[in-house]
Amino acid sequence: MGRDEELALARDVLAGASAGIVVSGAPGVGKTRFGDELLAEQAEAGVQVVRMLATRAAATIPLGAAATVFADIPGGLVQTGPVPIVTAEPDAVSLNAAQEAIVQRAAAAPLLVGIDDAHLLDDATAQLVYHLARSGQARLLLTIRRTDAAPAAVEALSSEGLCTRFDLQPLSRDEVHDLLTRALGGQVEQHSAELLWHVSAGNVLFLRELVRDAQERGLLTRHHGAWTWQSPPVLGARLQELLDTRLGQLSDLEREGLALLALGEPLPRSVLVAAAPPDSVDQLIDRGLVTEEPGSPADPTLRLSHPLYAESLRGRLGPLETTDLYGRLADGLLARGLTSSDDKLRLAVWSTTAGRPLDTGVGVAAAREALERGDATLAERLARREYPDPEAALVLGEALTALRRGEEAESVLAPMAAAATDDRSAVAFAVARLAAHRSPKMSLGTARQLAAEAGGRIRRKRDRHLLEAALADTLGYRGRIPEAGELALPLLESSEPKARAMAVGPAAKWLIHAGRSEDAVAVGRRALTDAFARAAETPWAPAVVVGNLGVALLATGRLDELAELCTAIDTPPGARPGRIQGLVALLRGAGTLIGGQPASARGPLREAVLAFERADAIGHRSWALSLLAEAEAMLGQLPAAEQALAAIPSPNSTHVAYDRRRTELLVTAAAGEVGRAARQASELADEARDARSPFFELTSAYTAMRLGASEEARRVAALGASCQGALTAAFAEHAAAFLHDDGDRLDRVATRFHRLGLRLLAAEAAVHASLAYRRAGLSARARAASTRAAMLHTSCEGARTPIVAQGTITADLTRREREVALLAAQGMTSRRIAAKLGVSVRTVDNQLGRVYTKLGVAGRRELAAVVDRLAR
Amino acid sequence: MDRAEAIGRLPTTYAAIISLLDEGVDEPGIAQRLGVDVATIGPLVTVARAKLARLLADGSKPSGS
Numbered sequence: 001m002g003r004d005e006e007l008a009l010a011r012d013v014l015a016g017a018s019a020g021i022v023v024s025g026a027p028g029v030g031k032t033r034f035g036d037e038l039l040a041e042q043a044e045a046g047v048q049v050v051r052m053l054a055t056r057a058a059a060t061i062p063l064g065a066a067a068t069v070f071a072d073i074p075g076g077l078v079q080t081g082p083v084p085i086v087t088a089e090p091d092a093v094s095l096n097a098a099q100e101a102i103v104q105r106a107a108a109a110p111l112l113v114g115i116d117d118a119h120l121l122d123d124a125t126a127q128l129v130y131h132l133a134r135s136g137q138a139r140l141l142l143t144i145r146r147t148d149a150a151p152a153a154v155e156a157l158s159s160e161g162l163c164t165r166f167d168l169q170p171l172s173r174d175e176v177h178d179l180l181t182r183a184l185g186g187q188v189e190q191h192s193a194e195l196l197w198h199v200s201a202g203n204v205l206f207l208r209e210l211v212r213d214a215q216e217r218g219l220l221t222r223h224h225g226a227w228t229w230q231s232p233p234v235l236g237a238r239l240q241e242l243l244d245t246r247l248g249q250l251s252d253l254e255r256e257g258l259a260l261l262a263l264g265e266p267l268p269r270s271v272l273v274a275a276a277p278p279d280s281v282d283q284l285i286d287r288g289l290v291t292e293e294p295g296s297p298a299d300p301t302l303r304l305s306h307p308l309y310a311e312s313l314r315g316r317l318g319p320l321e322t323t324d325l326y327g328r329l330a331d332g333l334l335a336r337g338l339t340s341s342d343d344k345l346r347l348a349v350w351s352t353t354a355g356r357p358l359d360t361g362v363g364v365a366a367a368r369e370a371l372e373r374g375d376a377t378l379a380e381r382l383a384r385r386e387y388p389d390p391e392a393a394l395v396l397g398e399a400l401t402a403l404r405r406g407e408e409a410e411s412v413l414a415p416m417a418a419a420a421t422d423d424r425s426a427v428a429f430a431v432a433r434l435a436a437h438r439s440p441k442m443s444l445g446t447a448r449q450l451a452a453e454a455g456g457r458i459r460r461k462r463d464r465h466l467l468e469a470a471l472a473d474t475l476g477y478r479g480r481i482p483e484a485g486e487l488a489l490p491l492l493e494s495s496e497p498k499a500r501a502m503a504v505g506p507a508a509k510w511l512i513h514a515g516r517s518e519d520a521v522a523v524g525r526r527a528l529t530d531a532f533a534r535a536a537e538t539p540w541a542p543a544v545v546v547g548n549l550g551v552a553l554l555a556t557g558r559l560d561e562l563a564e565l566c567t568a569i570d571t572p573p574g575a576r577p578g579r580i581q582g583l584v585a586l587l588r589g590a591g592t593l594i595g596g597q598p599a600s601a602r603g604p605l606r607e608a609v610l611a612f613e614r615a616d617a618i619g620h621r622s623w624a625l626s627l628l629a630e631a632e633a634m635l636g637q638l639p640a641a642e643q644a645l646a647a648i649p650s651p652n653s654t655h656v657a658y659d660r661r662r663t664e665l666l667v668t669a670a671a672g673e674v675g676r677a678a679r680q681a682s683e684l685a686d687e688a689r690d691a692r693s694p695f696f697e698l699t700s701a702y703t704a705m706r707l708g709a710s711e712e713a714r715r716v717a718a719l720g721a722s723c724q725g726a727l728t729a730a731f732a733e734h735a736a737a738f739l740h741d742d743g744d745r746l747d748r749v750a751t752r753f754h755r756l757g758l759r760l761l762a763a764e765a766a767v768h769a770s771l772a773y774r775r776a777g778l779s780a781r782a783r784a785a786s787t788r789a790a791m792l793h794t795s796c797e798g799a800r801t802p803i804v805a806q807g808t809i810t811a812d813l814t815r816r817e818r819e820v821a822l823l824a825a826q827g828m829t830s831r832r833i834a835a836k837l838g839v840s841v842r843t844v845d846n847q848l849g850r851v852y853t854k855l856g857v858a859g860r861r862e863l864a865a866v867v868d869r870l871a872r
Numbered sequence: 873m874d875r876a877e878a879i880g881r882l883p884t885t886y887a888a889i890i891s892l893l894d895e896g897v898d899e900p901g902i903a904q905r906l907g908v909d910v911a912t913i914g915p916l917v918t919v920a921r922a923k924l925a926r927l928l929a930d931g932s933k934p935s936g937s
Contacts, residue, residue, distance in 0.1 A: 005926065
């Protein structure tokens with residue numbers, strides 16, 4: 001339920017000296033469920049639990065709520081009291097009789113009286129409950145609505161200190177995510193969980209209804225293994241009814257004020273006051289339907305007191321009314337004055353929807369703001385309205401490029417570029433046109449030509465740098481890695497910040513291709529601070545730099561630094577999910593996968609796929625899908641691997657094409673066609689050689705070697721000297737040791753991989769060591785290496801590879817023997833191991849005996865030494 | 873997970889309580905700032921502290937373990 005701390009508090013209260021606990025909270029916050037869980041727990045612990053039913057109907061009858069309590073008492077309360085209390089006005093005599101009846105029950109066992117919705121109690125039952133608390137004859141667990149008045153006797157329970165009052169809070173973001181994961185029985189996409197938390201505001205009742213409605217309408221579906229919720233919410237009849245009840249009776253003027261806020265929230269108070277009927281804003285605040293956010297006392301920000309009110313109110317507005325209200329919001333904003341780019345965007349959207357005229361400058365600024373927020377569709381709509389204004393054309397072209405409609409972008413930009421009258425706009429149009437040429441349908445020759453022509457007309461060096469960086473970016477995107485890299489490298493020192501940021505991608509890619517991964521890391525690190533410091537000028541730069549630095553860290557095998565980078569730049573809670581969040585998930589997934597934990601990698605990779613489905617300017621979704629397919633293939637989940645593979649769009653860049661082919665061959669191998677997959681990996685290595693990329697030649701040849709193409713070991717070993725970084729050095733050393741069939745050297749390679757956090761590769765090297773020892777007739781060493789491989793593989797979540805499948809790993813210790821060995825090596829006695837594993841001490845001793853024999857050790861001390869060495 | 877991140881993950885009321893405690897505000901002061909009955913603040917403080925402690929403990933466990 002996600003209320004562990006609250007339950008612990010309630011348990012402490014019920015075990016202490018007070019008469020009980022009164023749990024208050026907003027409607028739907030989960031009081032009933034909380035109370036039920038606590039009562040069930042107490043009953044299980046031997047406490048006699050008595051429930052009273054407080055309802056509006058029972059409240060009309062004195063002691064009506066208590067009537068159910070006496071039904072099973074021998075003789076019944078009606079007979080024990082002198083007055084038939086369920087029909088009469090209560091008096092002292094009937095109250096005493098009722099109390100006496102409860103005391104009779106308490107004689108048998110400690111009594112806990114549970115009353116849900118105790119604010120609905122009739123006065124007589126409330127008095128009875130108060131007397132019970134006062135006399136200490138029973139403990140109480142009451143829930144009440146914070147928003148409703150409770151009988152005086154119930155209020156007195158907490159105000160007189162008889163009971164502890166606890167105000168149950170809405171669920172937090174994490175608690176909602178946990179609850180959804182448990183209720184739906186599987187991973188829930190983080191973005192969907194956050195949206196549901198936001199829309200429900202942590203209210204359990206609303207959350208349940210939202211999920212139910214979404215399930216009924218097919219809006220909550222499993223996508224690449226994770227539950228995904230499609231917003232905005234569609235309100236079912238039941239939820240709508242609940243919301244109507246909460247909103248209560250509204251006057252026309254109040255409804256109008258709320259509707260304005262529903263369309264425009266959050267709104268500065270001054271804007272709503274200018275747009276809404278007089279006095280309605282204060283009335284809505286007084287009624288608790290509108291809340292003021294702290295922070296700006298002069299002109300506080302107003303919101304509806306629950307996000308779902310907006311959904312409910314908006315759903316009931318007709319088109320004409322909506323148009324009128326947007327027009328009034330626009331007027332209200334203009335009356336207050338535009339103070340930020342956010343104001344301009346809102347004014348443009350409201351004016352457009354209301355069919356109002358808009359100043360061109362405001363319209364263009366709004367389109368630019370929408371584009372910078374990643375909403376290219378809105379940017380296109382707003383920019384088209386102001387087209388053919390040159391600035392609007394520029395934004396429109398950029399938006400179309402972001403929407404992968406490069407040819408359309410060029411058709412908008414080219415005529416305007418020809419008409420550019422100054423250097424500034426000539427550069428801006430040329431840069432935008434070069435970006436449009438990322439589309440594989442466009443000619444790279446034309447891109448080079450337009451860069452040359454524009455460059456010839458421009459006077460300032462900084463502007464020329466910008467053009468060169470844009471050309472390098474496009475060339476890199478289209479797979480001309482060396483050409484792009486050579487153009488980009490000198491630009492990293494440019495005095496033009498945008499040129500520096502734009503050059504990072506092509507420069508880092510080329511350095512990695514050329515085997516200079518360490519240099520790529522250095523480039524990324526230098527650019528990182530610069531990009532974040534200038535995020536206001538170049539909002540796209542942090543994601544570009546982080547992505548390239550992350551790839552460079554992966555290429556060098558610095559998984560620890562990659563994890564640190566992800567933690568350092570992760571989106572803070574509450575921030576809007578964006579490219580950075582998707583990137584963090586992608587890099588985490590990639591690091592976890594290369595580390596040898598495919599099952600753990602799936603979660604972040606799914607998050608990344610879904611994040612980049614919402615916005616993906618540079619093709620990260622394809623990479624995320626490739627890695628997800630690889631993780632599924634490693635786990636033997638072929639249908640899921642094929643599904644992820646099939647979702648990769650047609651490759652539009654060399655990178656995507658390479659990733660896709662690499663993943664395809666890994667899926668082929670997982671399907672059993674290992675020989676064909678190995679040949680395909682060798683072909684990839686040949687292509688990388690022809691493309692002057694020692695890094696990809698080495699890594700592809702290493703993949704081929706791992707798939708059984710032992711002849712590739714020579715190429716891997718030879719390429720080691722051409723590549724920087726611990727990762728490729730370890731690959732090359734593995735290949736060299738494999739060529740020499742040198743068990744000791746392979747064993748050291750396993751250690752090297754393990755230190756880099758690459759468990760699966762370490763396990764594979766240990767398997768090779770074991771085989772080499774066996775061939776050399778060193779059976780004890782072979783056994784030890786084999787056991788080490790098994791232990792390393794234990795943390796690889798069942799990852800399957802051809803080397804692992806050679807069977808060496810499982811040939812020696814069984815799974816249970818490995819468990820026993822590890823526990824004994826930690827210093828546990830046989831008795832404790834037996835208790836932990838749920839077996840007899842004799843079984844543990846027998847298993848330990850077999851472990852000693854297989855590992856050739858004489859006792860626990862030697863075993864600990866062996867296990868310690870194996871784990872290093 | 874550092875303390876600031878853990879506070880950010882708490883339900884809003886609990887996050888506010890911890891922040892006010894960090895500023896040295898006493899329980900009656902917190903009740904006044906949050907607009908709640910002073911009698912209810914003690915249990916809220918207890919739960920807020922417990923939730924924060926759990927988040928910090930969970931966050932300090934190595935990932936993947």
